[in-house]
Amino acid sequence: MGEAAGEASEEEAATAEAVGRLASALWLRLRGWEAALAAVQRLLVWEKPLHSLFTAAALNGLFWLLSSSSLRPIFLLCISLLAYFLLDLWQPRFFPDVSASSPEEPHSDR
Missing domain, CATH: 4.10.170 (p53, subunit A)
Incomplete structure (x- = not known):
C-alpha cells in the first residue's frame, strides 16, 4: 500500500x-x-455595447456574404471543420465517459 x-x-x-x-x-x-x-x-x-454590436453585425454580414458567394464550397468545408473541432473539444461535456466498474468476483450462469 x-x-x-x-x-x-x-x-x-x-x-x-x-x-x-x-x-x-x-x-x-x-x-x-x-x-x-x-x-x-x-x-x-459587451463592456462597450456599441463596439460589440458593430463587431457582431460585421461578423454576421461577413458570414452571410461568404455563405452566398462563389466561395460557398470552401465556406461549407471551413464551417464543417469548425463544427467537427468544437464537437471534439466539447465532447466530454456532452457525452461524459460512463463506464461500468468490473465486478470483484466474476459471476457465471453455468
Missing part, C-alpha cells in the same frame, strides 16, 4: 511539474498578445 501511495504522489508531482511548464510556456507565448486579448475580451463581455 505504501508503494502505491508513493507512486501516486510521484505521478502527481510529475503532473504538477508538467502543468507548471505548460502554463509558463503559454504565458511566454501569449505575453505579446495581452492588448489584443484584452480587446477581444472587452468585445465578448
Whole structure:
C-alpha cells in the first residue's frame, strides 16, 4: 500500500511539474498578445455595447456574404471543420465517459 501511495504522489508531482511548464510556456507565448486579448475580451463581455454590436453585425454580414458567394464550397468545408473541432473539444461535456466498474468476483450462469 505504501508503494502505491508513493507512486501516486510521484505521478502527481510529475503532473504538477508538467502543468507548471505548460502554463509558463503559454504565458511566454501569449505575453505579446495581452492588448489584443484584452480587446477581444472587452468585445465578448459587451463592456462597450456599441463596439460589440458593430463587431457582431460585421461578423454576421461577413458570414452571410461568404455563405452566398462563389466561395460557398470552401465556406461549407471551413464551417464543417469548425463544427467537427468544437464537437471534439466539447465532447466530454456532452457525452461524459460512463463506464461500468468490473465486478470483484466474476459471476457465471453455468
